[in-house]
Every structure is written in C-alpha cells, then in structure tokens.
Amino acid sequence: MNVFELTRALVDIDSVTPNEERVGVYLADYLSAVAARTGGHVERIEVEPHRYNVLAFWDAPVVTLSTHIDTVPPFFPSREDDEFIWGRGACDTKGIIASMIFAVETLVAEGERRVALLFVVGEERNSAGAQAAAKDPRGSRFMINGEPTESKLVLGSKGALRFEIVARGRMAHSAYPHLGDSAIEKLLDALARVRRISLPSDAVLGKSTLNIGTIQGGRAPNVIPDHAMAEVFIRLVDDGDSTRRAVAEAVAGTAEAREVLCISAVHMGSIEGLETSVVAFTTDIPAFNGAWGTPYLFGPGSIHVAHTDEERIAKRELVAAIETYQTIVRQLLRR
Secondary structure, rough: OOOOHHHHHOOOOOOOOOOOHHHHHHHHHHHHHHEEEEEEEEEEEEEEOOOEEEEEEOOOOOOOOEEEOOOOOOOOOOOOOOOOEEOOOHHHHHHHHHHHHHHHHHHHHHHOOEEEEEOOOOOOOOOHHHHHHOOOOEEEEEEEEEEEEEOOOEEEEEEEEEEEEEEEOOOOOOHHHHOOHHHHHEEEEEEEHHOOOOOOOEEEEOOEEEEEEEEEEOOOEEEEOOOEEEEEEEEEEOOOOHHHHHHHHHOOOOOEEEEEEOOOOOOOOOOOOEEEEEEEEOOOHHHOOOOOEEEEOOOOOOOOOOOOOOOOHHHHHHHHHHHHHHHOOOOOOOO
C-alpha cells in the first residue's frame, strides 16, 4: 500500500466525532503489522468506551508525530484524480496520518527507533484524546503535530474561546408585550455590546477575531420569547483572560456568558531550512500542555478546503511531506 492508497483507505472510513472506533481499529491493525516487522509496539489507549487513542513506538520516544483521527460532518468517501485525493478528512487529517506513518517507517528502516506515532480522538470537538494523552506521557521531548498548514512550519497558532450567551425573559401574548419580557431583545442588546469589545493583538499572530455563529430562541411569532441563546467563538492571540472579562462585562445585567471552551494561543519554534507561517485555527497542542514535548506544527494541505465539500489534498504535497517529517525528526533528534 502506498501513501495515496493509505490516505484513501482512511478517508473511506467514517470517523465523524465521536464515532472514531472503526478508524482506530484500522490504524491499530495497520500499525501492528508494521510493528511486527520492525520490532515496535502498538497500544490502544481508551479515552471513552468505543473511543481510543492509538500509540505506536519502537524504543523510548524522543520525538512523537501526532494528529487526530476524527473529522467534522458530513462524511463523504474518497475519489482521486491525477492531482488530488478528495474526501472528508483528506487534508484534515487522514492524508497527514498516512504521510507520518510512511515517514516513520522509513526512519525505523534506517535504524532510528527513538520515534513514536500518536493518533488521538476528539480534536474537532473538545480535544478529549489529547487531554487523555497529556495524563499519560511517555518521556517524549518533542511533538510534531499535524494539521493542514500548506506544508509550512507554523510559528504560532491562535487559540479559541467559546461562549453560549443565554438570555431569559417572560412569555406573554404578543398583542400585550408589556406583560412579557423579551429574551431575544435582551440577547440582541448583549450581542451588540459584545461586538464592540476591543480585542487584543499580537505581533506574530495578529488580531483576535470574533464570530457570532448561531442564534436561537423564541416560541412563535405571536409569543413574547422567554429564552434565547447565541454561540460566540473568539480566536485568541493570548491566554484569553482579558477577553473573558470583557465578555462578562458586556453581557452583565442582560444575559449570562457560559464559557464552553478556552484554548490559549501557542507560539512554536522553527526548523532550519523550512518555510514558516502563522495560522488562525486551533489545534490539539494546548490540550497536550507540553506533556509530550516541545510542540511543532506542520502538515500538507490547506485549511481553506478543510471542513468543506471541496476537501482535498495534493498528491505532490503528500509525498513531499514524508520527507519533510523525516527532516524535522532528524533535526530534533540532533538537539
């Protein structure tokens, strides 16, 4: 099986969060066959019932290559043309998994055994797999995390701060609005103040951004609404403390800000000879909290087609990434 065939085999397994069990079984079986030929070890590490991380290692790892095995919905299978492999997870991140596996196979065949592969569940929702792995470190000093970075080494990635903004009111007949208390009007007032928050900037990562992603509420057009909620997602360039306080102040007296998720922004190191960039998306790296070593972020593919119905990865990038992952590992091992 070559890297294109392995990528397609992985894409063709539906692993929309939290249904990662089938792709976990496939990877554990595939890596067990590799380990049997090369004297390695494979573990399936339970995170929740029917959900587990997959770890493959040879000797005590110094460098670990890691990414996630879950995808966003909806699932759609792979197809292939001369230039691209298409399908859900093609670039985010099943092509990356395939490139990492082939890179490590080559390193092991050359006699380098201080490497590991760690594939985790849940990145697309709450980083459950990375959080579980952070509680079970194996002594690795460096972690290469895989996300679609257009084959550039990332110097920093934005974090995430997610809120549910909840407003409550009192129902009444819409002909007599003075007898009720509109939760939707309260929510709109709160969101208007949230939109006016001054967000932090960072010299490397740029400015924080805010998105009101969903709004829901009300019972019927002729009923004063007693409940309304919006989901707000902020891309952080720091630890989020000042933004958290600003949101709480903006909604005070009108609505409640329920924090759902907070992941700090991350600054990472460089590797000699590799082109670099910064990214706005969030990764599992903060959830690992350094337990698997100093983080680096690199992967083939573009985030701009991830999570879309045009998701794809260029075959030339898949092949090139195998060599780049080896280059990064070798440089880190020399350190």
